Amino acid sequence: MLAALTSVPPFAKAMLQHIGQRLGVRASLECFTEVVFDGNSDKIRPDGLIVVDGGRGRQWHCLVEAKIGRTEIDADQLTKYLNLARSNNVPALLTISNQFVATPRHSPVRLPKSATKGVETFHWSWMSVVTEAMLLLNEYDFERPEQRFILNEMVRYFSHRSVAVTTFDRMNPEWKELNSKVQSGARLAKTAPEVEDSVAAWHQETRDLCLLLSRKLSHTVRLRLSRAHREDPTARMRDDCESLVATHRLSCTFDIPDAAAPLVVVADLQRRCISVSMTLAAPRDKQRASSRINWLLRQLTKTDPHGIHVRAYWPGRAPTTQASLADLRDNASVLESENRSLVPTSFEVLLVQDLAGKFSGSRTFIELLEGAVPTFYERVGERLRPYITPPPKLQRQQAESADDAGAPDGHHDEAVGNRVAPLPETTPMTTEQPDSS
The missing domain is CATH 3.40.1350 (Trna Endonuclease; Chain: A, domain 1)
Structure with a gap:
């Protein structure tokens, strides 16, 4: 090297x-x-x-x-x-x-x-x-x-x-014990060995996932970290241990070049499932909920719907709604809010894999996780595009009316068809030569 x-x-x-x-x-x-x-x-x-x-x-x-x-x-x-x-x-x-x-x-x-x-x-x-x-x-x-x-x-x-150059292929030995405690409802301590060692192993796996995606995409994928966590790994460890104890979840976020949104990975120890997701803002210029939902569904017409769900976020305190992609293809209205006057503000497309007993296996957990992340990106991430508001269109009827009226005392602006005042008459500028004396 x-x-x-x-x-x-x-x-x-x-x-x-x-x-x-x-x-x-x-x-x-x-x-x-x-x-x-x-x-x-x-x-x-x-x-x-x-x-x-x-x-x-x-x-x-x-x-x-x-x-x-x-x-x-x-x-x-x-x-x-x-x-x-x-x-x-x-x-x-x-x-x-x-x-x-x-x-x-x-x-x-x-x-x-x-x-x-x-x-x-x-x-x-x-x-x-x-x-x-x-x-x-x-x-x-x-x-x-x-x-x-x-x-x-x-x-x-x-x-x-x-x-013997290896990838990260297994969680820590205490991983199974941590899962047993979560399933039994036992109280977790943020400084307990099973918590700290599991978070440390998760940090290694997130970096390995980053490298895995980089190799598969032939582009540099970066792990998204706050400035405090980039500069201080101890602070990152402490905060992630506290989050695991409070939520029973481990999570990470990846920035992929030119992707529609960051890719978020969550391992839920209580539900024993893995979720991979991307969130897009809904088109703001579409005034109906059905139009915004159909905009997203058109991007996923060729996506295998197995395990794919769509979650809609609504303004104010309106609860989120969620439906499988398969159900949405049959009836897009199942994602709409009970309040029909509301329109969704954003959509989260996610792949959810229920691992059941395999979740606590130190090796099987990593194998299934490293299979789920590229699978989601191939089925969903490659197809998603952020919405771009189209440019305003020329008001042709207004422009034609202005042209018919004529403009004897002025001229017309070709861009908008509005009448513009004539330019004032100007006197040519003369330059006097200085006296040679």
Whole structure:
């Protein structure tokens, strides 16, 4: 991977910008492996070192520690590397493993702030490296064919099963216990291991889903996070634990390029179901509820209706209405509100899968979830388009009447057909030459 970074500048630029390093035209990049530092009392040896020379004496160094297979980043070892970086004025440490994090600025290991003081920590999953390379191979026009060849060879190497680059394929061991407590009505504590570990596993799975969609769509799909959660993974963990305890739900939102709306995924532990949905604003210039409903249904004429539902939102305190797509095709009025004078403000199209006992299986839950999300996008997401209000039309009857009336004292505006006052007469401007004296 380090060799590919140095040999394929577009790949290096794409990867390093995720950790805040922009490679300019004059910047150079060097990578080293098995780095040894003088005076290293702990005799630890980082797996790599990245050096970016920005010119004019500006350099940035970053240690690299990588794990393969199911080996995870170790907190004690990471602390030693942070101390090594700090003592040698290395400002950053990058870890790479099969663990997933929401953004490269998050770490899969919880460390006290004192341990990271003076050294920034970053993390890449091996799958994120492969995904970024695949996106470049699909989208980027390489000027030098050997760069495409090298990057393609790297992807081919990492794709071999013996290399053990894996996706997130199972929830945490406490997942089943958490589901049992929810089903039995037991009280959950936001700091309980089954809650925190399940939320941490969900965070890894949401990142893996993001990469999965990116590979399938050949476009970069991003996980939508608030600014507070992007900057502070601890705050995200705390807030999501509180939400799980309060609602018994886990959720995430994805931004897909040029899609009609964000894609929302919800895992409901109480109902033991998965829902995937997108919400569109209803056409505001259509005055009847039936017209707005039919506008949406026309977009889904070729959609397999199995498991697809439509939920309508209404103004004020009017309750939402919901019906299956199959029922709506037979009778669109079943979605209308009891108050016939109201028109819907937005529609949510959702795929609901009831998993029953399979929901609590740590592996089956992930398999079914990763099948449901692409299925929904293929059946629904690709077909949805936001409504665009048509431009105003020329009032032709009014324009023709104005033309028939004539305009002897003025002229007509061709755009709207209204009479315009004649231009005032003007006196030509003269310029007097200055006296030569």
